Amino acid sequence: MSARIRGRPAHTPGPTFLSYTPNGRKLITVGLNNAIRVFQTGSDAEPANIDDCQDSNTAIAASNDFFVTGSDDGTVCKYSLETNSLDEILVRCSVAVRDVALSPDGNWVAVASDELVVKVVNTNDMTRVIYLRDQPRSVKHVSFDPSGTYLTASCTDGVVYVYSLSSEQPKLVRKVDDLIRSLEPEVEASSKVVWHPDGRAFGAPTGTREFQVMSHRDWEKQRAFSSGHSGDITAVAWSPNGALLATAGADRKLVLWDTKSQKVIKTYDDVRATILEMSWHPTENIFSYTNNDGELYIHPDFVPAEYISALKKDLQPAPFIHDPLSEISGNVRRQETDGSKNGLPRRTRDRTPDSLDGIIDGDGMSDVDGFIEDDDDGGYVEPTNGLGKRANDDLNDHEYPYKRARTQGIWQPKTHASFQPGSTPWRGNRRYLCLNLVGFVWTVSQEDAYHTVTVEFYDRELHRDFHFTDPFLYDKACLNEHGALFSCSPSSKSPAIIYYRPHETWTTRTDWRTELPAGETPTAIALSESHIVVTTNTGYVRIYSLFGVPLRVHRAKASPTVTCAAWRDYVWTIGNGPLGSDGRTTLRYTIENVRRDDVCQAEDILPLPATAELKSIFFSDAGDPCIYDSTGVLLVLLHWRLPGQARWAPLLDTKKLSRLASGKKEESYWPVAVAGEKFHCIILKGGDTHPYFPRPLLTDFDFRLPVSAAPPPPATDDDALVSDTTKDPAHEAARLEEQHARHVLLHALLSDALSTTRATHEQQTVLAAQEREADKALLQLLAIEAREGEEHGMKALEIVTLMRDRSGKMLEAAGRVAERFGREVLAGKIREVAEGRLGEEDEEF
Template sequence: MAQPQHVVPKYAHTPGLTRVAYSADGRYLISVGANRLIRKFLVDSPDDEPINTEYHEKDITGIATSKTHFATCSEDGTASLFAVETSEVENMLMRQSMPFRDVTFSNDGQWIALAGDDTTVKLVNTKDITRTLSLTGHRQGVKHVSFHPNGALVTTASFDGTLRVFSISSEEPELVKTFDGLAASIKDELDEASIKVAWHPDGRVFATQNKTRDVITINRSTWEPERSFANGHMGAINDYAWSPNGAYLATAGSDAKILIWDTKSQNIVNKFNYRNIICVVWHPTKNEISFTSNMGQLYTIPGVVPEKLDMPFGKSIYPAPLINDPDAGGAVSSVKPGARGPIAMVPDEFDDDISNVDDLEEVQREWIEDDDGAGYIPDLVPDTDSFSDSPRKRPYGLASDDLASNKRRFVTVMKGMQHEAFQPGSTPFINQRRYLAMTSIGYIWTVDQYEYNTVTVNFFDREKHREYHFTDHFRYDKACLTDDAALFAANDEDRAGSRLFFRSHGGLTDSWDLSFPNETIASIALSKTSVVVCSSKGYVRVFNLHGSPLRLYRQSSNPVVCCASHDDFLMVVRNQGDGSGKLMYTLENVKHDETLQKNDVVDIPYGATLRSLFFSEEGDPCIFDSEGVLLILMHWRQPLQAKWVPLLDTQAMGRDNPDESFWPLGVFENKFNCIILKGGEKNPSIPLPISSEIEIKLPVYSALSTKSSEHDSAQQKDATDSMKLEERYLQESVLLQLYKDGVLASCGGDESLMDDDQRDELSRRELAIDKLVLQLLQVLCRRGGYDGKAYGLVKMIHKDNALRAASKIALRYEMTSLAEKINREIEKRLEEEE
C-alpha cells in the first residue's frame, strides 16, 4: 500500500479551524480559516496567487459550494452568499447573536442550511432569503448539518451527540428520527472530532462516527446500523467524506492518519500520514483529495486510489454498503442531484434476474456459510437451508473470493452494535475534571494535573465522614465508594497491565493494592463484604476487604459492560454477543458460590443504552437507561422468576422542562435520589449540584391521564382519582413484595422465623395498601360502579378489619349484593384460618 511522495502544503491561513471545499465543477478550491480570509485557489494553476476576500469580522467556521455560488458562516453570527466566479458577496443570508458552526447547500442549490450554537437550525432559500424554515427541538447547539441527496431530508448533529433527521418535503418541517446515544458527545466548539452525517451519493445510507470511534453506516429505510469501517484509526476521527462516485470513503483521524476505504468491502486501500487534519474533501471529477489542518495548512494529493482499483469518477454512482443488497456487484444508475422521491438503483444487467422478489430474498438469506470460522451468527442472517446438500447460492454480483471478507464484516458490524464498558457513576473529562464514582453516600472526583492526578473523596453526610484527597500517579479511571472504603482501578496502556487499589476511609492502615499484568480492568464493584474485579480476559475475581481471594471464574467470551455488588450479592452485565445490541446479566451470591440468575436479559429498548447499574438501599438490583426509565429487579432470589419492573419513567412525569435529564444516585424505599441536569446536559458538573428526591411513580397511566383540571366534571375527577389510587396501589404492592422477598430470604424462606419488627413492618405495609383499596372502593361505589370490579377490589384486601370496613362502604351506598359477597368472603377466610 504505497503512498505518494509527501506533499508540501500551502499555508493558506493562520493556525486554527480551517475548512476547504471544491467548487461544483472542480475548477476552484476555496478555503476559510481563523484569519477571517476567504481564499480561492485555481486548481489547474496551483502556483498562481489565490483570490482573497475579507468579509467576516470573526473566524470563519464553515464553507459550502453549489454550481454557481459558495456560502460561508462565521463566529460573528453571520452567513453570506458569494458568486463563485467573481467572489463577490450577493446576500447576507442571516445574522444572529450566537456563532454559526456549519453551512451546507442542498444538491440543487436552492436551499442553504445553517447550524450553530443556537439550538435552532435555519434553512434559507437562495433565490428569496425571506423564505426560511426552522428545525427546532435540539437540546444543545448544533455542530453539523447536511442534506440528503434528494433534498427532502436534513440531518443535524448536536454537541450532546444526538443525531436528528428532519423531513422538509412539506411547509412545516417534521422530525422523522432521533438517534440518541449512537454518536459521542462533543466537548465544546474546540473539539475537532466529527459526528456529522455524511450521506452516500445514492442516498440509501449515511455515515457517522459512533462512540467506539469507528465510522458506521445507517440504513435510510430501517434507520438501523449496516456496515462498519472499523479498526483503522487509534483515536477520534476528525472528518470523513464519500468519493463523488460513492466507491470510496476517506477518513482523517487525530492519530495523524488519512485512510482511503473501499465502500464495498470496507477494506483500507491506501493510507497517508499527516498531522492535525480536520477537513477532507474529494475533487468532483478526479481521483484526488484536498485537506486542511488546524495549523492553517492546505494539502492536495492526486491519485489517492491506486490505479488498479481506480473507478471512473464523475460518471456512475456505486452502491452504498448494505448487508442485503442486490446491487453490490456494480455501479448503479446516475442520480440526479435535485431529484425528489425514490431513487432507482438496480443495474440494467440484473433486470431479468430479479423479477421474482421472493426468490431474490431467498438467495440473500442463503449465501452466508461459516466455512472459514469467521463468526457467522445465525440469528442475524437466518440459514433457511442448513440441512440441504445442494450447493450454496450467492447474491448477485458477489464473487466467491469475497465470501470470507463479507462474513468478517458481519463480525465487525456486530462489534459496532455492542455496548461500551463503563463504570457506574463515572463521567468523562470536562476541563480536566471528571467524576470517578457517584452514589447516595458521596462522590469521588479527579483533576488532571498533566504529570499526575489529584483525587478527592467527598461525602454527603459530613458529620459521619470527613473528605480526603491524595495525589494519584497511576491515573485511576474507575472507582467505587461505600460507607467504609473506596476502591480504585487504573489500566496502564504502556505496560499492558492494570492496578487495583483499596483504601479505607480511616486511613492507609487497612489499604492494599494488586497488579494484573497483561490484563485490563473492565469494571469493578465494592460492597460491605467483597471486592469484585472484571477483566478483559473474562475473569471475575472476588476478594474480601483485606485483599484475600475468595472466588475466581471466567465469564463467557462476551465483553463485560459493568458490574455492581451489595453485601454478598454480585451482578455482572455483559453484551449478549449475537449482534442484537442486547445485554444479559448474571446475579449470584459470592459468599455461598450460588448462582441466582444466569444469562437473563436486561430489559432496555433496542437502540437505548444502559446508563447506570446499582443496588437500592434495601439491596435490590436497579438499572437506569438512556430513555430515562428506572427499573428494579423483582423476585431475583428465585431462579427463573426475576422480572424488571419500571419504578419511574422520567420522561412521562409531566414536567414542564423537556431539556431536563436525570443522573441516578440511589433508590430509598419510594424515593429516587438523583441529580437533575438542566439545559440538555448529560453529565453532572463540578462542583456537584444539589441532589433531589423524586417520588417513585409506576407508569401505569400517563401523566396527562392523571392530571385533573378545575374545569373537569365530578365524574372526570372521580375517574382521575381512581387512576391515581390505582397507581399508588400497584406501587405499594411492588414495594411490599420487594420487602417481603428480602425478609423471607433473611429467614431462609420460613415466615415463622420472622422477628417482631419484621412482622410489624409487614403488617403496617399491608394495612396501608388496604386503605388504598378502600378508597378505591369508595370512589367506585360513589360512581355507581358495577359489582364485578368492586368485588375484584375486595379480593385485593389483606386484613379482616379492612374487609369489614369494605362491607360498611357497600351498605352506605346501598350496594347490598356487594355487601353480601364481602360477608361471604369474611366467613370463608375465617373458615380457612380455623
C-alpha cells in the same frame, strides 16, 4: 526574516488583508487604496489590478471563481476572477464592514460590521439574507466551520456566539463567554475564531496572549498554545492538514507551532510591521501574510526541512486533551481528495462534526462505519449494494451501543460495550469516576503525565474529603460508606492495578494495591460492605475480600462482560449472551451469594426493548437489583433470591413524568440510586447526555408504576379512607390503581428480603404499613365503584377480596362504604367475605 524574503508594496501604507483561492492558484490582496491586486502563485510577474472598487477595503474572502470584499463605507462586493471585474454589490451596511467569511461551498458570505446584526447573504441571490441578532454589540470577526453548518461571531463584548445554519431559521447553539476578551472593532489585536481543519474544534486568541483550543462537541477547553508572544496575538492560521499552527503578534513575532505537542518549532522575530492576516498555501510549503504597512510577504519553504514531513501528512486531529477518536480506535482518518490533479482536500461533511455524530456517541462508544478505508481488501468495510449504500439488513446500526466485529468481510454479531456504573466520559481534562448518594469521585488530567483524584462526600461530618496525585491514571472508581475502590488499565510500564482505600481503620496500614495478570484489563469494578468485584476483558470475574484476599476467580458464561455491582455478600454480573433476533447479543445476568457459594439467578435474560441500551445498574438501599435503560424506565428485580422465579418490574417511566406533560421541557435523567422508595437522579437539560461540573444537584422522584394509560394526578390525601367525590373518577381510579400496585410491589420486595433474614421490629412495622397502604387504596377504589351503581358490583366485590387485612377492620370499613352509597346487596356480600361464607358460586350476581 531570511534575507531573500522581501515585502511587496501591495497597497498604500495601512491595514492590508489577503486570501488564497481554495485551489491555491491565486492570491488576492486588498488595502486602503481603491485597488485590488490578484497574484498568480509561482509567478514573478506583476499582479493583475482591479481598479473599479471601493476605497479602504477591510476584509476579503475568496473562492476559486470569485471573491468578496468588505469596505469601510459598508459595501460588500462580489468580483469575478475570470474577468477581474466587479460582478455586483451583494449588500450594504450602514457602518464599516469589519470581516467577511465565505461558506466552504461558496454559496453564502457572512458579514460582520459595526451594526449589531450579522448578515449572511447568498452569493448567487442577494435577496436571500439571514440575520443573526442575538449579540448585543457589534461583531469583529466571523468564521464558518469546515462543513458550513456552524458560524461563529466574535463579538466586541468578549463573547463568541455560535450559530447553527443547518435549517432555514438560524439557531444560537452556544454563547462562549470564557474564550476571547472584549476588543474594540478598530484595534489590531485579534479575537477571531479559527476552526481546525478536522472540524471538531476551534481556537481563538485569549486575553493572556495564548491561543486556546475548544471542542465544539462539549464546549470544553482543550490544549493551549502559550508563551509564544509578549504582545497581543493579531493573526492565526492552521496549516491545511492541521498539523502546524502559525501565530503572529503585536510583538512583531511570527511563531510556528507543532499542533500535537503545542511546542514552538521556529520563531521569526524580525518582522518589520504588525501582521494582520496570513494564510497557508493549500498544497505547497508557501506561507503569505500582510501587515499594517500595506505590504505582502510570500514566504516559500516556510516550514523548515526537518519539519516538512508534518506538513505532508494527511489530515491530523485537533489537539484534544483526551481525543475521542484516539480513545476508540487506532485508525487514523485518511484525507480525502476532490479527484483533481492537485489532490486538494475535499470540502465535504465527511470530516466535520456532523459526520462524527454517527461515529461517537455520548458514552465514548463507537461504530466505525465509513471510518476505516478498506484500501488493502482486508474486509474491514461492510458490503454495499450497487448504489454504494449499506444493505437493508444493516440499517440503523448507529442507534445501538454495540461494537461490531469484522473479519474478512464475514458477518459478525454485535456485542454490548462494557461500562462502569456512575462514571462519565472525558469532557475537556476532567471526568467523574463515580456518582452516588455517598459522594462523588472526579479526576483531572494533568497533561497526560498524571491525574489528580478528588473524593468528596455529602456528609462531611461522617467522612472527610480527600485528594491525591494519581500516577497510575485510574479510570474506574466505586465509593461507599466504608471505602473507595479504584482501578486502572494496563500501560506499557505496568499491568492493571486494583487499589482499595478504606475510610477508617484501626491498624497502621490503610490501603492496598494488587496487580492483575498481564493482558487483563478491568471492564467494570464493584464494591460492597464485604467484597470487591472486578470483571476483566478475558471474561474473568475476580472476587476479593476488603483486605485484598482473593476469594474466587471464575470465567463468566456470558462474555464479554458488560458491568457488575455488589451488595453485602451478593455479586451481580452482566455479560453478552446468545444472539437475539436482531443480530445483537442479548444481555445475561447472574446473581450469586459469595459467602454461601450459592447462585440465586444463573444466566437469566436482561429484558431490554429492541432499540434500548443499558445505562446503569445498582442495588437499592434495601438490596434489590435495579436497572435503568435508555428508554427512561427504571426496573427492579422481584423474587431474585428464588432461582427461576425472578422477574423485572417497572418502578418508574421517566418519560411519563408530569413535568414533561406540557412538552416544553427537553430533559433526560442520569441515574444515581434507588433509596427511600425514591429514584435519585441528575436532571440533564437539552441534549446533554452526562452530568458535568460544577457538581449538579441531585433530584428525587417518587415511584410511579405505568399501570394505566390515563395519567394519574398527584395524590392530595392518601390517608383518606374514602375518595373525594368531586374528583374526576377516571383519573382518581388511575391514581388509586397505581398506588395499590406500587404498595403490593414494595410489599413483595420487602417480604422476599425478610424471608431470608431475621426481621427487625422496624422491618416488620414497615411491612405492615405497606400492607395497610395497599388496602387503603383498595378501599378508596371501592368507594368509586360503589358510587357508579349496581352494575359495578362485581368489580367492587373483587376489590374487597383483594384486601390483605382479613382481621375485620378493613372489611368493616368496606361494608360501611357500600352502605353509604345504598348498595345493600354488595354490603351483604362483603359481610359474607368477612365471615368466610362467600363461596365461588356466590361471587357472580
